[in-house]
Structures are given as C-alpha cells and as structure tokens.
Amino acid sequence: MRRAIDTVAVVGSGAMGRGIAEACLRRGLTVILHDASPTALDTACNALAASLQRAAAKGQLTPDDAAQVLEHLVPSEELAGIHAANLVIEAVPERLELKLAVLRNIETSVSAETIIATNTSSIPITRLSLPFADPSRFLGLHFFNPVSKMPLVEVISTMETDDKVQNTIELFVRDQLGKTPLVVTDRPGFVVNALLIPFLLSAARMMDSGYASAEAIDEGMTLGCGHPMGPLKLSDLVGLDVVCEVADALYDGTKDAALIVPNNLRRLLERGHLGQKSGRGFYSYT
Ligand SMILES: NC(=O)c1ccc[n+]([C@@H]2O[C@H](COP(=O)([O-])OP(=O)(O)OC[C@H]3O[C@@H](n4cnc5c(N)ncnc54)[C@H](O)[C@@H]3O)[C@@H](O)[C@H]2O)c1
Numbered sequence: 001m002r003r004a005i006d007t008v009a010v011v012g013s014g015a016m017g018r019g020i021a022e023a024c025l026r027r028g029l030t031v032i033l034h035d036a037s038p039t040a041l042d043t044a045c046n047a048l049a050a051s052l053q054r055a056a057a058k059g060q061l062t063p064d065d066a067a068q069v070l071e072h073l074v075p076s077e078e079l080a081g082i083h084a085a086n087l088v089i090e091a092v093p094e095r096l097e098l099k100l101a102v103l104r105n106i107e108t109s110v111s112a113e114t115i116i117a118t119n120t121s122s123i124p125i126t127r128l129s130l131p132f133a134d135p136s137r138f139l140g141l142h143f144f145n146p147v148s149k150m151p152l153v154e155v156i157s158t159m160e161t162d163d164k165v166q167n168t169i170e171l172f173v174r175d176q177l178g179k180t181p182l183v184v185t186d187r188p189g190f191v192v193n194a195l196l197i198p199f200l201l202s203a204a205r206m207m208d209s210g211y212a213s214a215e216a217i218d219e220g221m222t223l224g225c226g227h228p229m230g231p232l233k234l235s236d237l238v239g240l241d242v243v244c245e246v247a248d249a250l251y252d253g254t255k256d257a258a259l260i261v262p263n264n265l266r267r268l269l270e271r272g273h274l275g276q277k278s279g280r281g282f283y284s285y286t
Pocket residue numbers: 011012013014015016017034035036037040091092093094095098102119120121122142143144145237238239242246
C-alpha cells in the first residue's frame with residue numbers, strides 16, 4: 001500500500017534538481033537532496049536559501065515561512081540518505097550509462113513502495129527502465145526550465161508502468177505541485193522537445209551560415225512571433241551542453257537531419273561556453 005507523497009528525494013542538484021526541489025519545498029513537502037559532488041550540493045542548498053529569501057523580500061511568503069520551508073530541506077551527501085522518500089526524481093546529466101547506473105542504485109536504496117521518476121529530456125523511458133527489478137514503479141517526469149515559472153510537466157509511462165503509479169503522479173503534479181501534467185507517449189523528445197530542439201538548432205544553423213546575427217534571429221522570433229524569448233537566448237538559458245546532449249540523443253533515435261548539431265554550437269561547447277551558467281554562450285553574461 002503506497003502512502004501519500006510527503007517526502008521527495010531529488011538526485012542531482014544542478015539547474016533542474018534544485019528547481020524541482022524548490023517547487024516541492026514551497027508546496028510543503030520534505031525534500032531530500034542528493035548530489036555526487038558535495039560542492040554542487042552545497043551550492044544548490046545556498047542557491048535554494050537565497051531564492052527563498054528573495055521570495056520573502058518580494059512578499060511571496062513571510063521570512064518565518066521561508067525559514068520553515070528551508071527546515072524541510074535535507075541535504076544528503078550519501079545516496080543511502082534518500083531511503084525515506086516515497087518519490088525519487090532523478091536529475092543527473094543526460095548520459096545513458098550514468099542514468100542507468102544511478103537508477104539501479106536508487107532502486108536498491110529505497111523501499112519497494114517508492115515511486116521512481118526520471119527527468120530525462122530525451123532518453124526513452126523504456127530504455128531507462130531496463131535495470132529495474134520492478135519497472136512497474138518507474139516513469140518519466142519531465143519538468144521544464146526554469147521549474148518555478150514553467151507550469152507544464154510531461155508524464156511518460158512505459159508498457160510496464162503500473163496505472164496506479166501514473167495516476168498517483170498525475171495527482172501529485174496537479175494537486176500537490178500545482179502544475180499541469182501532460183501524459184505523453186514514450187517517443188524521442190516526447191512532445192515538447194520533439195518540436196523545440198529542431199527549432200533551436202535551426203536558429204543556430206541560420207547564425208552559423210552568416211545569414212543573420214544572434215540578436216536579429218532572437219528579435220525576429222520575439223517581435224515577429226510573440227515568443228517571450230528568442231531561440232538563441234533560450235538555448236543559453238537551457239544550457240548549450242543540454243541542448244547538444246538532447247539533440248544527439250534525439251538524432252540517435254530518429255536519424256532526422258534537422259537534429260544534427262551545427263558547427264557554431266559544437267565550437268562553443270568545445271570551448272566550455274555552456275550559456276548563462278558558464279557566463280558565455282551565444283551571448284556574454286559577464
Ligand atoms: N537544463 C534544462 O533546461 C533541462 C530541462 C528539462 C530536463 N532536463 C534534464 O534534467 C537532467 C539534469 O539536467 P541539469 O540541467 O539539471 O544538469 P546539471 O548539469 O545542471 O546538473 C546535474 C547534477 O547532477 C550531479 N551528478 C552527476 N553525477 C551524479 C551522480 N552519479 N549522482 C548524483 N548526482 C550526480 C552533478 O554534480 C550536477 O550537480 C538531465 O537529464 C536533463 O536532460 C534539463
């Protein structure tokens with residue numbers, strides 16, 4: 001018998017992990033946050049505290065509430081620390097072998113009733129379900145960046161996922177997180193990235209060809225199409241490493257030429273320019 005979700009473990013405390021952790025904390029849940037890197041875990045906890053302070057300064061919650069929310073954050077340097085969670089959300093980098101290994105360890109660290117989800121952007125959920133002794137408790141739970149602002153969460157079951165697990169997660173997303181669950185099929189990129197990634201690559205390709213500047217491309221889409229942010233600025237926000245990893249994984253699954261990463265994007269990545277998080281991508285953020 002599964003109990004209601006009151007404790008969520010998030011594995012990987014990077015851009016997405018900490019956003020998911022904050023979304024859960026702000027809705028009254030206890031969050032166990034784990035990262036393989038103690039430095040990354042420390043950075044994430046400090047960023048979470050700062051974000052809650054900013055929210056209090058804006059009057060979104062009282063300073064007392066912010067302090068109380070933070071008391072429900074449990075950082076754990078050891079994966080074993082996640083054992084009390086009734087939902088675990090994996091948010092480690094988008095690499096198949098890494099995710100398979102981490103998911104295998106997650107399953108042996110929690111009870112048989114714990115639901116396990118992955119935040120992968122592009123790897124088929126079915127492929128990630130292979131190491132599970134019990135794949136009926138596993139599904140995809142795809143949040144969007146920045147988690148605090150994006151109301152959508154794609155929910156992706158495999159043929160093995162128990163219907164009750166999917167229902168529990170749909171209710172969790174809607175009623176506990178206050179977001180909109182979109183149940184989608186397990187195909188490369190699900191719905192959103194299957195449409196978004198070719199668009200981002202196409203913008204980078206247009207810039208690479210010398211046809212238009214980054215500013216012109218972004219302005220074209222914001223002022224001409226009403227997009228809140230142009231595709232190159234959005235790529236910088238998402239992370240150029242993430243865009244390339246997702247594009248490569250989608251190309252692997254589809255062999256669609258629209259998913260080949262253009263040279264300018266590869267070159268930025270080779271130089272360590274990852275977008276906003278590294279201070280430089282298509283734009284400079286110093
Ligand atoms: N960035 C986005 O816009 C976005 C949006 C939706 C989904 N995603 C997906 O979310 C996942 C995480 O992306 P991100 O942008 O947060 O990555 P990130 O690189 O910012 O963070 C990943 C974190 O995982 C940690 N980590 C690495 N190996 C680990 C391990 N073995 N155990 C525990 N922690 C480990 C790293 O130290 C790092 O802190 C990826 O699957 C990505 O495709 C990303």
